[in-house]
Amino acid sequence: MKIFERFLHIDRRIIFVLIFIGVALPLIWTLGFNLEVTENVESVYNLMEELEPGTRILISFDYGPSTKPEIQPMAIALMEQAFTNRIRIIAIALWPMGVQMCNEAFEKVSAEYPNIEYGIDFINLGYKVGGMVTINHMAKDFRSTFPTDGGGNPIDEFPIMKGIKNFDKLGCVISLSAGDPGLKQWVMIAHDTFGKPVGGGTTAVQAPIMLAYVNEQQQLVGLLGGLKGAAEYELLVNKPGFATKGMDAQSVAHLIIIIFILIGNIGYFATRKKDTMKS
Amino acid sequence: MKRQIPMLITFFVGALIIVSEFIPHKPFGNLSTSLGGWFLIISGFAIILGQLSLFKVNIIKISRKAPNWPYFIIALVSFSIMVTCGILWGTQKQPGLIPISDKMLNFFGYKPFDYIFKYMFENLSATMFSLLAFFMASASYRAFRARNAESTLLLVAAVLVMLGRTTIGSTLTCWIPESLGFLHLPNIASFIMKYPNTAGQRAIMICAGFGVIGSSLRIILGIERSYLGGK
Amino acid sequence: MEILMHRIGIWIGVFLTFAIFSFLYKDNPFYKIAEQIFIGISAGYWFIYTIYNILIPNLFVPVTTDFAHNFILLIPAFLGILMLCRLIPSIDWVSRYALAVVVGTTAGLFFKRYLQSDVLNQLTATMLNPFASSNAAQIIGELILIIGTITGIVYFFFSKKHEGAFGTTARVGIYFLMVSFGAAFGYTVMARISLLIGRLNFLLGDWLGILKP
Numbered sequence: 089m090k091i092f093e094r095f096l097h098i099d100r101r102i103i104f105v106l107i108f109i110g111v112a113l114p115l116i117w118t119l120g121f122n123l124e125v126t127e128n129v130e131s132v133y134n135l136m137e138e139l140e141p142g143t144r145i146l147i148s149f150d151y152g153p154s155t156k157p158e159i160q161p162m163a164i165a166l167m168e169q170a171f172t173n174r175i176r177i178i179a180i181a182l183w184p185m186g187v188q189m190c191n192e193a194f195e196k197v198s199a200e201y202p203n204i205e206y207g208i209d210f211i212n213l214g215y216k217v218g219g220m221v222t223i224n225h226m227a228k229d230f231r232s233t234f235p236t237d238g239g240g241n242p243i244d245e246f247p248i249m250k251g252i253k254n255f256d257k258l259g260c261v262i263s264l265s266a267g268d269p270g271l272k273q274w275v276m277i278a279h280d281t282f283g284k285p286v287g288g289g290t291t292a293v294q295a296p297i298m299l300a301y302v303n304e305q306q307q308l309v310g311l312l313g314g315l316k317g318a319a320e321y322e323l324l325v326n327k328p329g330f331a332t333k334g335m336d337a338q339s340v341a342h343l344i345i346i347i348f349i350l351i352g353n354i355g356y357f358a359t360r361k362k363d364t365m366k367s
Numbered sequence: 368m369k370r371q372i373p374m375l376i377t378f379f380v381g382a383l384i385i386v387s388e389f390i391p392h393k394p395f396g397n398l399s400t401s402l403g404g405w406f407l408i409i410s411g412f413a414i415i416l417g418q419l420s421l422f423k424v425n426i427i428k429i430s431r432k433a434p435n436w437p438y439f440i441i442a443l444v445s446f447s448i449m450v451t452c453g454i455l456w457g458t459q460k461q462p463g464l465i466p467i468s469d470k471m472l473n474f475f476g477y478k479p480f481d482y483i484f485k486y487m488f489e490n491l492s493a494t495m496f497s498l499l500a501f502f503m504a505s506a507s508y509r510a511f512r513a514r515n516a517e518s519t520l521l522l523v524a525a526v527l528v529m530l531g532r533t534t535i536g537s538t539l540t541c542w543i544p545e546s547l548g549f550l551h552l553p554n555i556a557s558f559i560m561k562y563p564n565t566a567g568q569r570a571i572m573i574c575a576g577f578g579v580i581g582s583s584l585r586i587i588l589g590i591e592r593s594y595l596g597g598k
Numbered sequence: 599m600e601i602l603m604h605r606i607g608i609w610i611g612v613f614l615t616f617a618i619f620s621f622l623y624k625d626n627p628f629y630k631i632a633e634q635i636f637i638g639i640s641a642g643y644w645f646i647y648t649i650y651n652i653l654i655p656n657l658f659v660p661v662t663t664d665f666a667h668n669f670i671l672l673i674p675a676f677l678g679i680l681m682l683c684r685l686i687p688s689i690d691w692v693s694r695y696a697l698a699v700v701v702g703t704t705a706g707l708f709f710k711r712y713l714q715s716d717v718l719n720q721l722t723a724t725m726l727n728p729f730a731s732s733n734a735a736q737i738i739g740e741l742i743l744i745i746g747t748i749t750g751i752v753y754f755f756f757s758k759k760h761e762g763a764f765g766t767t768a769r770v771g772i773y774f775l776m777v778s779f780g781a782a783f784g785y786t787v788m789a790r791i792s793l794l795i796g797r798l799n800f801l802l803g804d805w806l807g808i809l810k811p
Contacts, residue, residue, distance in 0.1 A: 100505040107504045121534030153489040154496040157796025184647040215651040217410040225403025236655040239460035276711040292789035296782045300568045303723035315792040334795040339535035341791040348508040369691045373698035384706025405674035411652035412678030418645045441634040449642025461650045476600040486607030491636040494618040500794035517776045524780025562739035567778025570750025576716030583709035
């Protein structure tokens with residue numbers, strides 16, 4: 089019975105070390121577990137695939153370095169798909185760090201696509217505060233919300249921005265979001281008010297909540313949730329990256345946590361039984 | 368005047384936004400669109416207020432020699448350095464007051480503002496949040512007990528999702544034949560997310576939505592005045 | 599030289615990473631220093647981007663380059679300055695005027711959008727014919743969805759005591775909510791572990807060079 093009591097008092101530093109090792113080792117020695125694509129991720133992929141070459145889409149970078157491991161791989165995979173299919177990207181950010189995240193993703197992807205030109209195939213319009221109110225304003229008067237790009241140059245100078253006064257000429261809206269403001273606000277305004285198809289990528293924390301918007305009303309066409317969603321998208325665009333490599337480590341870490349939960353419960357039930365017998 | 372006029376402004380602005388939904392034409396539509404632009408500018412000042420407030424609070428703590436006061440100097444120095452770099456040399460896309468020389472750019476590889484962001488802020492931000500992985504593991508072990516029906520349900524759902532949403536879940540049940548495909552862990556996880564999870568989240572969303580509608584009406588009608596603060 | 603600064607930058611990043619990780623052992627001066635640096639840099643970053651991305655293009659440039667068409671922007675500029683008066687205790691009440699515009703706009707927009715997106719559309723999405731599909735799993739799932747949503751909403755109705763048939767319905771609602779929270783917990787674990795994977799990728803890859811690119 090003593091062993092079951094010890095199950096309840098494992099030093100948390102042991103847990104920390106095991107989690108550290110459980111994540112580190114699979115990164116060094118990949119295990120190569122199977123990855124399956126889910127319906128929601130495939131829906132976003134199909135939304136992008138069905139767009140005609142030359143279509144302009146809006147991607148909103150609503151995240152920062154704290155959630156970069158989960159969402160940056162999604163951004164890179166989406167950009168790769170867009171540039172392969174000659175879809176033009178208008179990038180904005182509702183989080184200030186989103187601007188840098190967008191720049192980093194573009195720098196990484198554009199190295200593989202030398203024909204992509206800033207201002208023609210891609211533009212980064214920078215950051216705006218205000219969340220839902222700003223998205224609403226953008227949908228009514230895009231050019232007064234973003235009079236310049238992120239570098240302070242008037243948007244009239246850029247061919248990609250020709251004719252963009254609101255959301256009408258956009259093929260779809262994709263929001264890569266880590267919280268508020270983010271995907272929820274885009275669904276409320278871009279789809280529910282102005283009828284634009286919206287797809288999204290979120291952190292795994294937000295994914296269960298946002299799944300309620302994936303419904304018959306197509307409030308959300310599909311959803312990439314967390315590192316797994318990013319890995320699935322990398323598989324679909326056939327460019328395995330950070331997310332795919334990270335899935336093995338994710339699996340092992342989950343297994344370790346489940347084992348500790350089971351150990352805790354075994355100890356709890358065993359000692360509870362003992363206490364019941366005593367009393 | 369200190370409270371009545373702001374409440375009147377709130378009422379007027381809120382009502383205008385709601386009316387413009389039903390009458391999008393002039394003048395309501397135009398006024399509503401203009402308000403959106405004004406909101407952007409005022410919010411920008413609100414962010415500046417936040418940063419200046421941080422500055423003020425830290426200076427007060429330092430002057431009063433509050434506990435751990437030397438650390439607050441570090442915050443102020445970091446803030447000042449970041450702002451100075453941003454104003455003087457600008458950001459990646461934005462020019463600053465002083466054009467950055469090729470020598471400086473070749474030395475750092477980035478503008479000073481971006482260098483600090485990339486090598487300091489990104490690492491600090493990411494590490495701060497990654498600490499949660501350890502605490503989450505420890506807290507799960509300590510607190511997650513199947514004490515009653517509800518907690519057992521929570522535990523079972525969590526374990527099935529944690530296994531099904533990783534590659535190990537797919538590997539563990541890959542041997543299951545197609546006819547018993549519903550027992551494949553990723554399929555179980557997908558079912559849980561698509562149906563019972565969506566049901567629960569939808570119920571929360573609908574009820575929270577009613578709450579937001581009620582609060583918004585209360586604010587517009589002046590019943591809720593806590594946002595005014597003070598006297 | 600750029601490569602040297604890149605290596606120095608990596609080492610700075612590693613130092614700061616371990617300074618934060620040292621909190622796992624116990625609170626210590628290194629952690630406190632790293633925390634304060636984070637606060638300072640974060641605030642500075644927001645400050646600069648607010649000026650460059652919002653105040654300059656949306657206020658200063660339109661007003662200075664085309665005053666005749668944009669003089670109306672002096673109103674939000676004035677309100678913004680009133681907002682800044684919150685820093686001065688004797689006149690902090692003037693910020694309420696600016697706050698009223700912000701709060702009123704937000705409240706008006708939230709009223710419409712939450713009603714449409716979070717209430718009406720969600721209720722409509724629940725009004726399914728579960729027997730329309732031939733797939734047994736889908737039929738069962740959609741029945742679960744309908745029952746779960748209704749019982750979950752019943753649970754949140756606190757104006758009536760949860761007893762009798764009403765109480766039983768609310769109890770069923772709790773079970774669905776518990777499944778939701780369990781799923782949310784599973785995803786939250788995934789999120790947190792992902793962040794740790796990112797950090798270890800930096801330490802093992804960018805710093806030690808152990809990981810293959």
